[in-house]
Amino acid sequence: MKWLVLTGPNAGVRSITALQPVAYSYTGTPHWYIVEFPEPWNNYERLRALLEASWLEGCWLCSIRIVKPVNAIVPLSQVEDAVRGILSRIQKPRRVQVRVRGHGSGRGDGLYKRLRSMVASMGLRSTGHSGSRLIIDVGIWPRWVTNGEYTATISLYNNNSVIVNWVREMRRRRVKAKAKPKPEAKPVKQSEPLP
Numbered sequence: 001m002k003w004l005v006l007t008g009p010n011a012g013v014r015s016i017t018a019l020q021p022v023a024y025s026y027t028g029t030p031h032w033y034i035v036e037f038p039e040p041w042n043n044y045e046r047l048r049a050l051l052e053a054s055w056l057e058g059c060w061l062c063s064i065r066i067v068k069p070v071n072a073i074v075p076l077s078q079v080e081d082a083v084r085g086i087l088s089r090i091q092k093p094r095r096v097q098v099r100v101r102g103h104g105s106g107r108g109d110g111l112y113k114r115l116r117s118m119v120a121s122m123g124l125r126s127t128g129h130s131g132s133r134l135i136i137d138v139g140i141w142p143r144w145v146t147n148g149e150y151t152a153t154i155s156l157y158n159n160n161s162v163i164v165n166w167v168r169e170m171r172r173r174r175v176k177a178k179a180k181p182k183p184e185a186k187p188v189k190q191s192e193p194l195p
Contacts, residue, residue, distance in 0.1 A: 002034055002036050003034070003067050003070060005064060011062075014060055019037055022042075028143025052166075055166070062168070067162070068162050072153070075150070076151070092123075093124065095131070098119060098135075100137075100138045107140055135158070139153045
């Protein structure tokens with residue numbers, strides 16, 4: 001199982017190598033890596049438990065921000081065929097949300113529209129709303145070239161199947177809430193006395 005991992009700038013790849021991965025490679029985009037973790041952590045439940053424990057302890061793994069599963073790594077021109085192939089092999093979801101990150105490639109919008117059309121042509125309902133859904137998450141990596149083409153990662157997961165550094169997220173929200181200035185009370189207009 002391969003994972004797409006976003007690390008923080010402070011520890012960077014050291015947070016990944018602390019787990020002695022089976023394999024890892026750099027996408028060329030700052031702080032994003034493709035990682036294969038060793039057993040027994042190379043599945044969602046165990047990896048989530050390991051990372052959550054480490055985030056509370058404050059060790060190097062705190063630098064890991066997001067971990068997503070990777071179903072396929074293909075050249076950009078093969079993304080639609082690869083997504084269609086994956087969707088044809090799994091049980092059809094009720095609702096699908098398409099996400100595309102271009103990472104500065106300029107190819108994100110066009111691919112997003114084509115994937116939405118493809119999902120609709122397969123009889124699947126596309127959604128952008130909250131609730132239970134299958135997310136098709138495509139990342140385009142312009143600094144990672146395969147046979148002269150940009151490389152893309154395809155991740156399919158349910159909306160609760162991404163491992164997010166919730167300790168970091170809660171701290172960020174607290175800081176954001178403190179920094180938000182309170183709106184000043186508007187002065188009440190005095191009514192003028194009648195003549």
